[in-house]
Amino acid sequence: MEYFPTLKLKALGGPNRYYQGPGILFEIIPKIIRAYNYKKPFIISGRQASRALEDAAFFKGLKDNNVQYVFAEFGAGQTWGAECCDEEIGRLTKICEEEKCDVVIAAGGGKCIDTGKEVANKMGVDVIIIPTVASQDAPTSSVAVVYTVDHVFKRVDNFEKSPLVVVLDTNIIAKAPPRLLSCGIGDALSKKFEVRSCYKRGANNRLAKPVQGSATLTALNMSALLYDILLTWGVEALDAVQERCVTPALEAIVEATVLLSGLCFESGGLSAAHAIYFGFTYVESKMSPAQNHGELVHFGTCAQLFLEEYSKRDVFEIFKFGHEVGLPESFEELGLKGITDEDLWVVAEKSAEHPLMRNMPMEVSPEMVFNALKAADAYGQRISSLIPRRRFT
Numbered sequence: 001m002e003y004f005p006t007l008k009l010k011a012l013g014g015p016n017r018y019y020q021g022p023g024i025l026f027e028i029i030p031k032i033i034r035a036y037n038y039k040k041p042f043i044i045s046g047r048q049a050s051r052a053l054e055d056a057a058f059f060k061g062l063k064d065n066n067v068q069y070v071f072a073e074f075g076a077g078q079t080w081g082a083e084c085c086d087e088e089i090g091r092l093t094k095i096c097e098e099e100k101c102d103v104v105i106a107a108g109g110g111k112c113i114d115t116g117k118e119v120a121n122k123m124g125v126d127v128i129i130i131p132t133v134a135s136q137d138a139p140t141s142s143v144a145v146v147y148t149v150d151h152v153f154k155r156v157d158n159f160e161k162s163p164l165v166v167v168l169d170t171n172i173i174a175k176a177p178p179r180l181l182s183c184g185i186g187d188a189l190s191k192k193f194e195v196r197s198c199y200k201r202g203a204n205n206r207l208a209k210p211v212q213g214s215a216t217l218t219a220l221n222m223s224a225l226l227y228d229i230l231l232t233w234g235v236e237a238l239d240a241v242q243e244r245c246v247t248p249a250l251e252a253i254v255e256a257t258v259l260l261s262g263l264c265f266e267s268g269g270l271s272a273a274h275a276i277y278f279g280f281t282y283v284e285s286k287m288s289p290a291q292n293h294g295e296l297v298h299f300g301t302c303a304q305l306f307l308e309e310y311s312k313r314d315v316f317e318i319f320k321f322g323h324e325v326g327l328p329e330s331f332e333e334l335g336l337k338g339i340t341d342e343d344l345w346v347v348a349e350k351s352a353e354h355p356l357m358r359n360m361p362m363e364v365s366p367e368m369v370f371n372a373l374k375a376a377d378a379y380g381q382r383i384s385s386l387i388p389r390r391r392f393t
Contacts, residue, residue: 194273
């Protein structure tokens, strides 16, 4: 055991049920609806996700079982598009209320999933989550990130209830772009280091309602298990997605990036890697090409290794693996070639002042973040000559 249990209130949360496997949507959703005696589900899904559901016989399964449902396309016909914003939440809540639906089913990526949580919370009903990508760990959590109609971060909402059920059809994940799975690995990889720092600090985790607590020893050890699964199966899982097939490696990585990562961030907490992610959002307009959440978080992890002075062995292992699974590890790979020290200082200041940075086991100044970012970039440049980055689309 690496650390002693803390003598303070601890909290652990997660969905009531989690189901994963190839081709399971056709039968399992009607069974869940019958088991909980729901009368009229309200289904929210984006255009691409809806096509994936159609291919997986999701809608056929509902019709074959005489399930009466209401469907609304996420962001359809709205100026803000597919965004988790108060305007879209209000629009969909109104439909759900007018149709007298008694459960929300949100199917798609992170923004659609978070919107579904918001609608369910406003309606006072349960939410069932169907992820169609494994690019982040939103599905299992009781947290939603809300943006403005201009796609600018607005707030984080915490709910008292976690999703009732999460259902993940790995046939759908196998057909999604490989880059999205790479991003999911990048987001998940941070949890070993972020949960560890939160536990050392005794910081509160992300379970804010109804009572806030700190990380459990269970969450700490789950983050270590998550890390081991990623390093063991990550490369082979990406091979499977490139071939659009489901393998044991893909099953393991999907479980890690969605279930374990979600449990770890919510019940363990977040720290420097995600604080630095938020810092990078202030220079996103200068990134060419644009980077996804998990890619920016991964560079935050690389910088956190230098902030906490991890061993050379740990640093090499992370950087080597990151390039093997297609993650960016230098400013150039982030699309920030030629970034100025002035811009980098903005990233450092915004990262250092972010509340998540206070979960680190020591006080972190902007200068410390600035130097860690520089060190990560230099190491990333050096590692690229030894292990070239495997790029995915």
